[in-house]
Structure formats: structure tokens, C-alpha cells
Amino acid sequence: MQKYQLPSDRFMRAVLIGTGRIAQVLGGTLHARGIKFIGVHGRNKARAVDFALRLESQAIDDLKSVPRYADLYLLAVSDDALAEVSAQLGAVDGLVVHMSGTVPADALASDHKRIGVLYPLQTFSEHRAVQLNEVPIFIQAQSPDDLAILHRLASLLSQTVIPTHDEIRKQLHLSAVFACNFVNALYDMSAGLLESHGLNFNLLHPLIRETALKATSMSPTLAQTGPARRADMKAIAKHLTMLENNPREKTVYNVITAYLLEKYHNITL
Amino acid sequence: MQKYQLPSDRFMRAVLIGTGRIAQVLGGTLHARGIKFIGVHGRNKARAVDFALRLESQAIDDLKSVPRYADLYLLAVSDDALAEVSAQLGAVDGLVVHMSGTVPADALASDHKRIGVLYPLQTFSEHRAVQLNEVPIFIQAQSPDDLAILHRLASLLSQTVIPTHDEIRKQLHLSAVFACNFVNALYDMSAGLLESHGLNFNLLHPLIRETALKATSMSPTLAQTGPARRADMKAIAKHLTMLENNPREKTVYNVITAYLLEKYHNITL
Numbered sequence: 001m002q003k004y005q006l007p008s009d010r011f012m013r014a015v016l017i018g019t020g021r022i023a024q025v026l027g028g029t030l031h032a033r034g035i036k037f038i039g040v041h042g043r044n045k046a047r048a049v050d051f052a053l054r055l056e057s058q059a060i061d062d063l064k065s066v067p068r069y070a071d072l073y074l075l076a077v078s079d080d081a082l083a084e085v086s087a088q089l090g091a092v093d094g095l096v097v098h099m100s101g102t103v104p105a106d107a108l109a110s111d112h113k114r115i116g117v118l119y120p121l122q123t124f125s126e127h128r129a130v131q132l133n134e135v136p137i138f139i140q141a142q143s144p145d146d147l148a149i150l151h152r153l154a155s156l157l158s159q160t161v162i163p164t165h166d167e168i169r170k171q172l173h174l175s176a177v178f179a180c181n182f183v184n185a186l187y188d189m190s191a192g193l194l195e196s197h198g199l200n201f202n203l204l205h206p207l208i209r210e211t212a213l214k215a216t217s218m219s220p221t222l223a224q225t226g227p228a229r230r231a232d233m234k235a236i237a238k239h240l241t242m243l244e245n246n247p248r249e250k251t252v253y254n255v256i257t258a259y260l261l262e263k264y265h266n267i268t269l
Numbered sequence: 270m271q272k273y274q275l276p277s278d279r280f281m282r283a284v285l286i287g288t289g290r291i292a293q294v295l296g297g298t299l300h301a302r303g304i305k306f307i308g309v310h311g312r313n314k315a316r317a318v319d320f321a322l323r324l325e326s327q328a329i330d331d332l333k334s335v336p337r338y339a340d341l342y343l344l345a346v347s348d349d350a351l352a353e354v355s356a357q358l359g360a361v362d363g364l365v366v367h368m369s370g371t372v373p374a375d376a377l378a379s380d381h382k383r384i385g386v387l388y389p390l391q392t393f394s395e396h397r398a399v400q401l402n403e404v405p406i407f408i409q410a411q412s413p414d415d416l417a418i419l420h421r422l423a424s425l426l427s428q429t430v431i432p433t434h435d436e437i438r439k440q441l442h443l444s445a446v447f448a449c450n451f452v453n454a455l456y457d458m459s460a461g462l463l464e465s466h467g468l469n470f471n472l473l474h475p476l477i478r479e480t481a482l483k484a485t486s487m488s489p490t491l492a493q494t495g496p497a498r499r500a501d502m503k504a505i506a507k508h509l510t511m512l513e514n515n516p517r518e519k520t521v522y523n524v525i526t527a528y529l530l531e532k533y534h535n536i537t538l
Binding site: 078080102122125128130181185189191194197202204208212215217218219229230238248253258262263 | 450491
């Protein structure tokens with residue numbers, strides 16, 4: 001992907017709405033790359049004041065008082081809050097952009113003249129710095145000019161910027177739920193099983209890192225190992241017995257084992 | 270853990286049985302650290318000849334012809350083959366060691382005088398080099414002297430060597446199935462979902478790496494994100510609709526979502 005720079009003769013004035021995990025990472029990085037934030041709004045006012053200070057900006061208590069002359073309004077709020085926040089922001093000329101994986105672009109209020117989406121395919125948690133430069137950023141807009149603006153903006157964050165549309169973005173998000181949220185849930189189950197036997201989860205850290213590196217350097221299909229991969233029904237039966245007091249984990253064991261046995265051995269349980 | 274060295278006045282003579290993934294990695298590393306392999310046996314004879322050459326050793330066609338005077342017999346064969354290979358090896362004075370996560374130590378033949386286990390908690394695939402030095406290695410033996418020998422041997426491979434017993438080793442292996450084999454199965458489902466929409470799995474690589482790094486630097490419980498973590502029932506309903514033609518993936522989606530909703534929101538589906 002080509003690396004765009006914002007033209008030096010243009011100062012983009014942005015408003016950031018939201019002070020959560022994504023707002024912190026994206027806002028902080030865009031500020032560091034020269035985007036001027038003329039206002040920060042957040043439900044939690046103390047937090048908005050702190051964050052505005054970090055961005056050399058000012059906190060704005062009321063959405064109605066957000067400057068009307070910004071070039072860009074970044075809505076980094078939860079999916080559930082998007083429609084309401086967008087409606088309260090009301091009529092603006094600037095480009096209004098949300099960052100959700102699931103919400104259609106046109107869920108933004110109809111009195112925004114120009115709308116778009118900037119979706120970074122990454123997981124963000126409090127107190128964890130994330131390097132964005134390898135993270136794919138998917139962008140949408142309604143006009144080629146706005147798409148070009150978002151392309152330049154996203155290129156300040158990452159070297160991988162990809163125009164997309166609602167349907168593809170939803171599919172990306174769903175796949176990410178499996179590869180990230182559900183994977184982390186399995187780490188959690190694994191940690192719980194270990195800890196119930198007085199064992200520390202950090203014993204699995206090298207395995208977890210290698211599993212991720214292996215699947216991303218060969219394909220997951222080639223990387224697959226374990227009892228179900230080799231149809232070791234004796235080991236599977238032993239594991240199910242060991243999980244008798246962990247019904248949730250046992251159910252997960254059963255359904256993923258069924259998936260693997262069908263895929264690699266055409267065995268249907 | 271203290272780092273042992275094999276005493277310089279002692280040359281441990283080892284026999285390696287097996288030419289698979291674990292045999293390749295452990296045999297290769299032990300050879301590089303000075304262990305003398307006086308014989309290599311494998312079902313696949315051509316492969317055993319190649320591998321023996323790499324270890325400056327010789328291939329032995331028949332288990333009955335394996336030297337009787339070795340200090341150590343390393344059985345790096347599949348769980349299912351262990352009992353038979355061990356029986357065919359027969360009476361030896363040296364320490365006979367298997368590397369399985371699930372098989373009890375005493376599944377080795379009773380005509381071995383000294384038995385043990387050396388279990389590296391890692392995933393091994395063909396054509397992938399693995400650094401062992403951070404991998405926990407769990408050891409078992411029947412006498413303190415043999416445990417000390419295995420401790421010195423394992424310390425040639427890793428800085429983390431931990432004496433254990435059958436029950437704990439089984440629990441470690443079960444947890445590893447969740448954190449590695451099942452995690453990889455989720456990567457695989459995720460790749461399948463993407464590819465069915467013409468999207469490349471490598472778009473998820475940064476997310477997968479960050480998810481693994483995050484869970485191993487904070488706890489998986491703190492690292493959890495996603496629709497189920499925030500009880501976003503609308504997003505969950507949309508995802509289930511999108512998975513209507515993927516019944517296996519839909520089942521997995523349901524059971525892991527149920528686990529997360531119960532854990533974080535006390536919601537029982």
C-alpha cells in the first residue's frame with residue numbers, strides 16, 4: 001500500500017468523541033502525527049478533561065457545543081451509543097466517521113452531510129499500548145474525495161489501508177470474534193483449569209506464543225496438532241472424564257473436537 | 270531454576286527411537302549440546318537413515334538390535350505406539366524415557382529397570398524450528414538419581430525444568446489442548462469464514478499476534494473483549510444469523526458466547 005501524507009498546506013481540524021480504549025490509541029497516534037484536535041467529548045467528564053490535555057485540546061461537556069467547523073468528527077463510542085451520539089451531534093458539514101466493525105455506515109444520523117467508517121482490525125484494552133502500523137484499517141465513505149481523506153488519515157496510523165463496504169466489514173468482524181475474542185476465552189478456560197490444580201498459567205505462555213506464530217507463518221490447517229487431529233479417541237475419552245466437573249469446558253471440548261474430527265478424519269460424532 | 274551441566278567426565282550415550290517432529294527437535298538440540306547418539310530407530314527406515322546422519326549416529330532397523338549398553342533410551346513415538354515399542358525394546362539397564370503428555374510413566378514395559386518421562390509443553394510441526402529454551406519441560410523418574418539425570422538432560426534444552434507426576438502432567442496436557450489445539454481450530458474456522466468471502470487470512474495476523482501477547486502479559490480475564498464480554502446481544506444475534514450456513518461454527522459461537530455471558534454477566538442462555 002502506498003503511504004500517503006497529509007499535504008503540508010492543510011491543517012485538518014478534528015473532534016474526537018469518546019474517551020475509551022480505541023479513542024485513546026487512535027486519538028493519541030493521530031495527535032502525534034500532526035492532527036489538530038479542536039475538541040474532545042466524553043460521557044465521563046473528568047476523563048475527557050484528562051484526555052483533552054494529552055491531545056493539547058479542550059474538553060467539551062455538551063455534544064451540542066461541539067465546534068461546527070471541524071473537518072472531521074471521529075466517533076469512537078460503543079456500537080450501542082453510536083446512533084444516539086450521532087443524533088445529538090446533529091448537523092455538521094465535516095466528515096463524520098465511526099469505528100465499529102458491525103454498524104452500517106448509514107446508521108449515522110441523516111443530518112450529517114458526509115459520513116464514513118474507519119475500522120481498525122485490532123483488539124484494544126486499557127493500559128496496553130498497541131502498535132498500529134501493521135494493523136489493517138478498513139475505510140468507507142460515500143464520495144471518492146472523502147474516501148481519499150480517510151485514506152490519508154488512516155495512512156498516518158497504518159501501512160495497510162483497505163477500502164471496504166458494510167458487508168465485508170461485518171465478515172471481518174465476525175472472523176475476528178473467532179480469532180481474538182473466542183481464542184482469548186479458550187486461554188481463559190485453560191488458565192482456569194490449570195489454576196484449579198494449583199498450576200500457574202504462565203507455564204503455557206511459550207505454547208500460546210508459538211501457536212499464534214505458527215498459525216500466522218504456515219496456515220492453521222497445516223499447523224493443527226493434538227488428539228483430535230490424530231483421531232486419538234483414547235486421549236479424547238480421558239479428557240472428557242477429566243472435565244466431568246467443568247460442564248462449560250466439557251461442552252466446548254466436545255464441539256471443537258467434533259469440528260476437528262469431521263474436518264481431518266470425516267468422523268461425525 | 271538452576272542450570273545443570275552434564276559433568277565433563279561423563280559421556281552420556283543415548284538411543285533415540287522415533288523420527289517424528291518431537292524426535293527431530295529434541296534429538297537435534299541434544300546432539301548440538303553434546304549428547305552422543307549411538308543409534309536411531311524409526312518405522313520409516315529411509316527417514317531414520319537421514320536423521321541418524323544428522324545426529325552423527327547410525328540407523329538401527331530392528332528394535333531388538335538396539336545397543337543394550339546405552340545410558341538413555343528416548344522414546345519419541347506416538348502415544349498409541351509407546352507400549353508396543355517399549356515391549357519390543359525389552360530388557361535394558363539404561364533409563365527409558367517417554368515424552369507423552371498423557372501416558373502414565375508406568376505404561377512403559379516392566380522389563381525396563383529404570384523408567385521416566387520428559388515432557389516438553391510445546392507444539393511441534395514439521396518444517397518449523399522451535400526454540401526450546403523458554404519451554405517448560407516436565408520430568409518424572411522413579412529414583413532421585415534418575416530424576417537428577419533427567420534434570421541435567423532437560424536443562425540442556427530449557428531453562429525451565431520442573432519435576433512432576435502423572436496427574437499433574439495430564440492436567441497440563443488438557444490445558445494445552447485448549448490453549449493450543451483448540452485455539453488453532455478457531456484460527457482455522459476464522460480463516461475459513463474469511464476465505465469464503467474472498468478475504469485473506471493474513472488480514473488477521475496482527476490481531477492474532479496481539480491477542481496472544483496481550484493474554485500473556487495481562488491475564489486472559491482482563492484481556493477479554495468482544496460482543497459477549499459487553500453483553501451486546503444485538504451483535505450476537507446478527508452474528509448467529511450470518512452463521513446460518515455454517516452449522517459447526519455456529520455451534521462453537523453459541524457455546525463460547527454462553528461461557529462468556531455466564532462468566533462476565535451471570536447470564537445463562
